[in-house]
Amino acid sequence: MRLSIRKSLILLCVGGFLLALLASLSMGRYPIGLPELARLILPHLGLGGYVGPAPSEMQMVFWNIRVPRILMSIAVGSGISIAGVVFQALFRNPLAAPDILGVTAGSCFGAALSIMFFTRMALGVQGFAFAFGVFAVSIAYLLAERSWDRSTSVLVITGIVVSAVFQAGVSILMYLADPYDQLAKIVFWIMGSFHVASWAKVQVTLPVVVVGSVLLGLFGWRLNIMTQSEEEALSLGVDVFRWRMFYVVTSTLIVASSVAAVGTISWVGLIVPHIARYLVGTEHRRLIPTAAFVGGGFLLVMDTVARTISASEIPISIITSLIGAPFLGYLVMRRRRNGCADVG
Amino acid sequence: MSVEINGLTAGYGSAMVLHDISVEIGAGRICALIGHNGSGKTTLMRCINGLLKPSKGKITVSGRDVSRMRRNEMARLISLVPQGGHSPFQFTSLEMVLMGGATRVKPWASPCAVERRLAADVCREVGVFELADTPFNTLSGGQKQLVMLARALYQNAPVMLLDEPNSHLDFSNQHKTMGLMRRFVKERGVTALISLHDPNLALSYADDAVLLKQGRVVAAGPAAEVMDDEHLREAIGGNLMLDRTVSGVRVVVPRDINGNG
Numbered sequence: 001m002r003l004s005i006r007k008s009l010i011l012l013c014v015g016g017f018l019l020a021l022l023a024s025l026s027m028g029r030y031p032i033g034l035p036e037l038a039r040l041i042l043p044h045l046g047l048g049g050y051v052g053p054a055p056s057e058m059q060m061v062f063w064n065i066r067v068p069r070i071l072m073s074i075a076v077g078s079g080i081s082i083a084g085v086v087f088q089a090l091f092r093n094p095l096a097a098p099d100i101l102g103v104t105a106g107s108c109f110g111a112a113l114s115i116m117f118f119t120r121m122a123l124g125v126q127g128f129a130f131a132f133g134v135f136a137v138s139i140a141y142l143l144a145e146r147s148w149d150r151s152t153s154v155l156v157i158t159g160i161v162v163s164a165v166f167q168a169g170v171s172i173l174m175y176l177a178d179p180y181d182q183l184a185k186i187v188f189w190i191m192g193s194f195h196v197a198s199w200a201k202v203q204v205t206l207p208v209v210v211v212g213s214v215l216l217g218l219f220g221w222r223l224n225i226m227t228q229s230e231e232e233a234l235s236l237g238v239d240v241f242r243w244r245m246f247y248v249v250t251s252t253l254i255v256a257s258s259v260a261a262v263g264t265i266s267w268v269g270l271i272v273p274h275i276a277r278y279l280v281g282t283e284h285r286r287l288i289p290t291a292a293f294v295g296g297g298f299l300l301v302m303d304t305v306a307r308t309i310s311a312s313e314i315p316i317s318i319i320t321s322l323i324g325a326p327f328l329g330y331l332v333m334r335r336r337r338n339g340c341a342d343v344g
Numbered sequence: 345m346s347v348e349i350n351g352l353t354a355g356y357g358s359a360m361v362l363h364d365i366s367v368e369i370g371a372g373r374i375c376a377l378i379g380h381n382g383s384g385k386t387t388l389m390r391c392i393n394g395l396l397k398p399s400k401g402k403i404t405v406s407g408r409d410v411s412r413m414r415r416n417e418m419a420r421l422i423s424l425v426p427q428g429g430h431s432p433f434q435f436t437s438l439e440m441v442l443m444g445g446a447t448r449v450k451p452w453a454s455p456c457a458v459e460r461r462l463a464a465d466v467c468r469e470v471g472v473f474e475l476a477d478t479p480f481n482t483l484s485g486g487q488k489q490l491v492m493l494a495r496a497l498y499q500n501a502p503v504m505l506l507d508e509p510n511s512h513l514d515f516s517n518q519h520k521t522m523g524l525m526r527r528f529v530k531e532r533g534v535t536a537l538i539s540l541h542d543p544n545l546a547l548s549y550a551d552d553a554v555l556l557k558q559g560r561v562v563a564a565g566p567a568a569e570v571m572d573d574e575h576l577r578e579a580i581g582g583n584l585m586l587d588r589t590v591s592g593v594r595v596v597v598p599r600d601i602n603g604n605g
Binding site: 089092093094218219220221222224225227228229231232234235236237238239277281282283285 | 390393394395414415416418419420422423424426431432433434435436439442443444446447449451452453454455499
């Protein structure tokens with residue numbers, strides 16, 4: 001019975017995703033109806049003979065603004081959700097989020113630094129945010145490696161330390177920023193938005209997210225063992241320290257490239273793994289693709305809401321926080337009732 | 345496969361827990377490790393399993409130095425049944441057992457149909473096949489212990505370490521676990537080192553016994569020979585004595601149930 005409910009839910013999710021994709025392609029400040037969608041897409045599939053061409057203005061909006069934005073939201077949602085699954089498994093904590101090692105704080109600092117001092121550099125805000133996100137996690141990892149205790153709890157502490165330092169750095173930069181120009185740019189960047197999505201950003205971000213996600217999906221079964229205590233995992237023949245490094249590096253690259261492209265995306269990496277776990281269970285070989293699918297669909301819907309609900313676009317993190325925070329409250333209540341850490 | 349421990353000294357930081365331990369555990373035998381809490385039983389198991397580096401001494405399994413082995417090599421030789429058993433995530437019992445096959449599964453793969461069948465067979469042997477799809481964390485302490493035992497057996501290592509496998513079990517499950525171990529040692533020829541608090545379980549099921557006190561060996565050898573009044577008093581406490589039931593079974597009992605001994 002339980003299985004059939006899960007199968008129905010999975011089918012519902014697939015149907016919902018396709019519906020959301022269609023709605024997202026169609027909705028926006030420039031509405032595009034279904035016949036126009038056919039006129040935009042079919043010629044690219046070699047079926048242009050059946051429909052006439054769409055107006056050039058519509059073609060421009062659709063192919064240069066909407067499609068890259070949708071691709072970006074799906075890629076970022078999938079990538080961050082997979083990273084959430086991985087970090088929750090590595091830290092043996094269902095409430096761990098992908099920014100636990102300071103990647104988001106580092107990226108925010110890099111972006112703020114670039115906005116204030118390096119506006120003309122070729123690396124740009126995206127490059128700075130990516131580099132500092134990776135740099136922050138590297139410091140947290142190296143600090144933990146120098147400790148005599150190589151457990152994940154030390155890594156959590158060094159992650160908190162690094163996050164705090166970079167957050168302080170962001171605050172200093174915001175304090176020093178020009179309030180009429182730089183400060184607003186920094187604040188909007190931190191709140192995250194897909195309105196900055198472009199083909200150039202898709203070309204940089206998508207390969208990292210796709211390659212990283214495929215790698216994590218391939219090595220998903222090992223994550224089951226990584227959720228056991230360190231001594232158990234070692235006794236089962238898994239070199240915990242080597243594998244932890246692989247998972248942290250791959251997930252960090254995914255999160256850093258995602259955050260660098262569109263800014264902070266709150267809560268997605270925390271709540272989507274729970275939804276995916278509810279659908280297919282904890283076995284990571286199944287969980288990772290499910291989280292990718294649910295995460296991509298979730299952020300696609302959130303972004304569609306963010307750009308259509310009001311006249312001016314709402315930063316994506318506001319929407320994801322409004323949904324994510326109550327959901328976390330629900331999980332905590334459920335955890336108390338179950339007396340079990342696995343809240344998913 | 346035999347396990348030889350020569351001049352082992354080990355501990356945590358500057359606090360040494362084990363002092364100059366030299367013991368040989370014979371192949372295809374059950375060896376009980378007996379001692380107070382803090383006598384060094386778990387530390388000894390951690391050293392054998394390569395989880396703790398000794399300060400001095402050497403441990404070999406069939407002549408191979410464990411300190412020179414890689415993790416997957418060691419897991420092919422030694423399996424561990426940890427105390428208790430808890431998973432932060434809700435795996436099914438079968439998924440927990442399948443983790444025991446990590447050394448046989450390629451890093452990019454998951455267990456194939458053959459491996460799944462093998463795991464199911466082991467579950468059937470241990471008596472937990474009906475629990476295969478049950479979430480591990482919802483099982484009772486005894487059932488969890490049996491699932492962990494199934495995982496170690498599925499790992500298929502010739503040496504098994506069981507760290508206080510009976511600590512959360514009721515009387516009947518304690519004997520069930522030990523009876524299963526007796527059977528597997530006989531059928532599969534594995535060597536088992538089991539840390540125990542109850543000397544009666546050692547007398548009933550173990551071939552050999554190592555009695556520890558404050559990180560030193562009090563006595564080591566065939567269980568029937570080394571578990572005498574003197575050694576038990578020294579390793580476990582002064583109020584114990586060895587007695588015989590009317591049917592001739594040797595049991596360890598308190599000398600004075602009022603605790604005046």
